[in-house]
Amino acid sequence: MLKQKALVDVLGQVNTNGVDGSWLFNKEGLLLAFVGTQSKTVAANVSSALLASVWTALERRANDLTESILVLEDGVIAFTLIARSMLLAVRSNKKTEVGMVRAKLHSLAAYLEQPILSISHDQL
Template identity: 80%
Template sequence: MLKQKALIDVLGQVNTSGVDGSWLFNKDGLLLAYVGSEQKEVASNVSAALLASVWTALERRACDLRESILVLEDSTIAFTLVARTMLLAVKAHKNADLGMVRAKLHSLSTYLEQPILSISHDLI
């Protein structure tokens, strides 16, 4: 079972070395947890909904999409599918090392895979 406090602690561990935000949300854009800087212009739940919408649009074009990276004016957002039902995203400064951002994303995704799968099996 995933506990909210533990999930927030785990998401917060990647918020170093240029990474300043991490989200876990479902494919419909429902935000489960967010950890990030307080200097945000857009609410974290709105960001999750927008990223889920982008994921859906990209998924229509690529049937086996596993990861995507959005390069924005002032930041980079990398996101990936976790346990077939959830999306995990990390936001980094524009000058952050992209390899490190991807490594953090993959590490966190691997760590969360089993707990999320166990919850999804319990719900069925």
């Protein structure tokens, strides 16, 4: 069983050295957990819905898509597919190296993969 408090604690561990937000949400954009600073212009649940929409559009062009990195004006958002049905995203400021963001995303995804897979199998 994956507990909400434990999930928030794990997501919060990557929020260092320029990384200021991490999300876990499903492919439909339903936010399950968010840790980080809330943007004054866009709420975390809106961001997850937008990222899920971007993922769907990218996935139509590449069937085997597993990761995407958006380099934006004010920072970087990297997101990846975990457990076949969930998306994990990490946001950083513009001073953070893309490689560091990607490394944090991969380590967090590897850590969460098995617990999320076990939950999804329990629900089948």
